[in-house]
Amino acid sequence: MDPVQQLQNMSALDAAHHIHPFCDIKDMQKNGTLIMSRGEGVWIHDSLGNPYLDGFAGLWCVNIGYGRKEVGEAVLRQMNELPYYNTFFGTSTAPATLLAEKVTGYTSGRMNRIFFTSSGSEATDTWFRLARIYWKALGHPSKKHVIARRNGYHGSTVAGASLGGMKHMHEQGDLPIEGISHINQPYWYADGGDLSPAEFGLKVASELEAKIDELGEENVAAFVGEPVQGAGGIIIPPDTYWPEIQRICRERNILLIADEVVCGFGRLGRWFGHEHFGFEPDMASVAKGLSSGYLPIGGVLINDRVADVLAQAGDINHGYTYSGHPVCATAALENLRIIEDEKLVQRVRDDIGPYFAERLKSLEDHPVVGQVETVGLLGAIQLAKDKTTRQRFQDVDLAGRTVRNFCYKHGLIMRATADRMLASPALVISREEVDAMVRYMRHGLDHLAEQNLA
Numbered sequence: 001m002d003p004v005q006q007l008q009n010m011s012a013l014d015a016a017h018h019i020h021p022f023c024d025i026k027d028m029q030k031n032g033t034l035i036m037s038r039g040e041g042v043w044i045h046d047s048l049g050n051p052y053l054d055g056f057a058g059l060w061c062v063n064i065g066y067g068r069k070e071v072g073e074a075v076l077r078q079m080n081e082l083p084y085y086n087t088f089f090g091t092s093t094a095p096a097t098l099l100a101e102k103v104t105g106y107t108s109g110r111m112n113r114i115f116f117t118s119s120g121s122e123a124t125d126t127w128f129r130l131a132r133i134y135w136k137a138l139g140h141p142s143k144k145h146v147i148a149r150r151n152g153y154h155g156s157t158v159a160g161a162s163l164g165g166m167k168h169m170h171e172q173g174d175l176p177i178e179g180i181s182h183i184n185q186p187y188w189y190a191d192g193g194d195l196s197p198a199e200f201g202l203k204v205a206s207e208l209e210a211k212i213d214e215l216g217e218e219n220v221a222a223f224v225g226e227p228v229q230g231a232g233g234i235i236i237p238p239d240t241y242w243p244e245i246q247r248i249c250r251e252r253n254i255l256l257i258a259d260e261v262v263c264g265f266g267r268l269g270r271w272f273g274h275e276h277f278g279f280e281p282d283m284a285s286v287a288k289g290l291s292s293g294y295l296p297i298g299g300v301l302i303n304d305r306v307a308d309v310l311a312q313a314g315d316i317n318h319g320y321t322y323s324g325h326p327v328c329a330t331a332a333l334e335n336l337r338i339i340e341d342e343k344l345v346q347r348v349r350d351d352i353g354p355y356f357a358e359r360l361k362s363l364e365d366h367p368v369v370g371q372v373e374t375v376g377l378l379g380a381i382q383l384a385k386d387k388t389t390r391q392r393f394q395d396v397d398l399a400g401r402t403v404r405n406f407c408y409k410h411g412l413i414m415r416a417t418a419d420r421m422l423a424s425p426a427l428v429i430s431r432e433e434v435d436a437m438v439r440y441m442r443h444g445l446d447h448l449a450e451q452n453l454a
């Protein structure tokens with residue numbers, strides 16, 4: 001069968017049988033599906049052989065790039081040796097145990113325990129329960145409430161979608177569940193007004209204190225945030241923000257949770273995003289870059305303060321069939337070996353990160369660009385109708401979609417959250433590939449300017 005025919009068949013099969021995450025089923029059936037078939041480095045090919053520069057590392061996860069045969073080989077060995085055993089009832093496997101040692105080792109002794117999950121969403125549900133178990137074990141059962149942020153993202157399970165601050169998710173399924181509140185995000189471009197970013201960081205952090213007062217400290221278990229809000233639009237907080245959040249959490253005796261699902265494992269040029277911003281969480285959820293997406297695995301890192309109390313809490317009735325899955329743990333171990341051997345974290349901090357920042361910043365001269373922000377290999381291009389007044393396009397979604405779709409059509413995969421264009425490439429991206437990305441982006445921005453949107 002010729003490849004076009006094969007693709008059409010596959011696309012039709014997909015439309016008939018496959019419901020995708022975050023999609024309008026009718027639209028997808030009408031438009032068909034793009035079937036991806038092969039990847040190498042930062043490049044991904046569809047089943048017709050068309051190449052795309054993947055500026056998004058899959059879904060912020062393929063940190064070591066596509067096509068690393070070493071991972072496949074390690075996984076095959078483990079598959080043949082022991083494809084599965086659980087970590088319930090006092091058993092473990094060598095890959096799960098070695099991975100626990102390895103990952104906690106990246107925290108410089110700050111978080112010495114990890115609970116394994118298969119995804120970021122499961123990690124969210126895990127720390128949400130552990131935080132309540134912690135306070136109950138300490139004799140404070142009323143400390144249950146969790147404060148999160150508008151426009152944050154913590155997954156798609158009921159607790160994850162509730163903790164996330166996405167209105168369009170809350171509208172479906174009667175969320176958030178009880179016991180969860182949201183405060184504003186540190187999005188200076190949209191909400192900062194006349195304040196400097198530093199002033200705005202403090203102001204928006206102070207909302208946490210006000211919310212604790214409103215709920216009563218004796219009722220609040222924890223605050224959660226992504227070091228940099230990813231899905232919300234790569235919202236990079238001012239430097240004043242996280243230290244102030246940490247101060248409030250410590251003074252008001254609530255747990256500080258970092259969602260490191262996007263920021264973990266080198267994306268910001270540190271092992272974890274909280275190191276970049278200078279704060280120390282009590283628990284941190286991880287996934288994505290832990291295995292670079294080669295197999296599904298996540299977890300919750302836990303510091304001694306919390307772990308010591310959990311150890312006194314009796315049975316912890318929480319866990320997943322695939323917690324610490326030996327084949328997934330093997331993929332993660334091999335992924336981390338590659339990140340270490342190729343010094344990818346240092347590469348992001350000292351070499352490709354600064355280069356990416358400089359090249360992306362060069363787009364700030366474009367008439368439809370209000371601001372470019374980067375940290376490590378996360379980059380956001382804020383679109384603007386009038387850059388001098390920070391005025392945004394009337395239909396922010398249309399503006400973002402226009403650039404994204406143009407780029408996609410011309411071979412660059414990037415994402416748009418409203419009017420922010422997002423980039424999050426694999427940590428192995430070369431300078432030439434960064435240049436190509438920026439070239440494509442500029443064409444996309446030119447295309448938006450030509451549309452003359454209101």
Ligand code: PMP
Pocket residue numbers: 059118119120121122124153154155156226230231259260261262287288
């Ligand atoms: N937290 C953050 C910050 C995320 O970006 C995501 C996924 N994009 C999740 C949690 C949920 O992870 P998963 O999709 O693996 O459940």
